[in-house]
Amino acid sequence: MLSSYDDVILGIDTNILIYASISEHLIPILNLYNPITYEHTPNWLLFVIPSTVMYEIEEFANVRDREGKIKRLGRKGFRAIQEIIELNESFDLSGLSIMIVGDTDPVLQTKAELKGLRQDLRYVMKSFKETEHTHFSPKSSSGDIIIRNQFKNFIRKIDFHKGVYFLTADKSNAALADAEGLHSIYLKFPAQEFGSSKRYLEIKIGENPSVKLDVPVGKILYELAVEFGEIQVNTEDMRINLSVDLLGERIDHWINRRLKINEYDYKRLAYEDGYVDMSQVMKIWREIMRSEE
Numbered sequence: 001m002l003s004s005y006d007d008v009i010l011g012i013d014t015n016i017l018i019y020a021s022i023s024e025h026l027i028p029i030l031n032l033y034n035p036i037t038y039e040h041t042p043n044w045l046l047f048v049i050p051s052t053v054m055y056e057i058e059e060f061a062n063v064r065d066r067e068g069k070i071k072r073l074g075r076k077g078f079r080a081i082q083e084i085i086e087l088n089e090s091f092d093l094s095g096l097s098i099m100i101v102g103d104t105d106p107v108l109q110t111k112a113e114l115k116g117l118r119q120d121l122r123y124v125m126k127s128f129k130e131t132e133h134t135h136f137s138p139k140s141s142s143g144d145i146i147i148r149n150q151f152k153n154f155i156r157k158i159d160f161h162k163g164v165y166f167l168t169a170d171k172s173n174a175a176l177a178d179a180e181g182l183h184s185i186y187l188k189f190p191a192q193e194f195g196s197s198k199r200y201l202e203i204k205i206g207e208n209p210s211v212k213l214d215v216p217v218g219k220i221l222y223e224l225a226v227e228f229g230e231i232q233v234n235t236e237d238m239r240i241n242l243s244v245d246l247l248g249e250r251i252d253h254w255i256n257r258r259l260k261i262n263e264y265d266y267k268r269l270a271y272e273d274g275y276v277d278m279s280q281v282m283k284i285w286r287e288i289m290r291s292e293e
Helices: 014-018 021-032 051-061 072-088 111-130 141-158 171-179 217-228 251-255 263-269 278-292
Strands: 007-012 044-050 096-101 164-168 184-186 230-234 239-243
Touching: 007 141, 014 021, 014 051, 014 072, 014 164, 021 072, 044 051, 044 141, 051 072, 051 096, 051 141, 072 096, 072 217, 072 251, 096 141, 141 164, 141 171, 164 171, 171 184, 217 230, 217 239
Parallel strands: 007 044, 007 164, 044 096, 164 184
Antiparallel strands: 230 239
């Protein structure tokens, strides 16, 4: 569908950014697309993010528990912020641009709609709390209307009609976008089931020769940490605990995909021949220094 035009404008829904679908799926597919064997890929892509999407992402990023730690929906919000910054700084990807459109202060013109949006968000967050490990699109009906309207208003202003699409992971939003005259692309996510009887995901590498990984293990670990907050990697010799920035201290942690590891586990990983207790090393070192005095 995208290959039908040289220049393409994509309106982006909130759920697309939350699950990093552009950088992890769309762009890699376009880069790997063979223009000789198949149809050509677009020469120019403009990703349009309505300001209400930014509002929703900000609301999600502020979802924390009583201890101040970022909950799963909050981690998805930070992941979306990371996605936007990465796309905005993708200077090495020629023909790719990103733009945020709509009123930067939507309360001024859509006070009533945003009041409904906030109510919907409270309901979504409550539902998310009750179904912490289920997979669903954290969206609201009021927000969807405003998002589509902001994208349509932008298209009208620039008078650009060919190669315009609205990308969403919400089936209802996609259907309504089509009814309103937008060409929607519905991105269906794989089903995920994390029931009450199994609240963990186990990945075994090396025991089954049929298992093949097409992405770096580090990327898998990072995405799992975003999903679950904290994960444990088990090897034959040790168990290593990893986590993302659960306190939301710095956006740099998310931009650089940093995983946190405690000092004890880090010391064990720092040496190939096994664990070296640095506290014991320092103790011996201090004794040597005292003896030389």
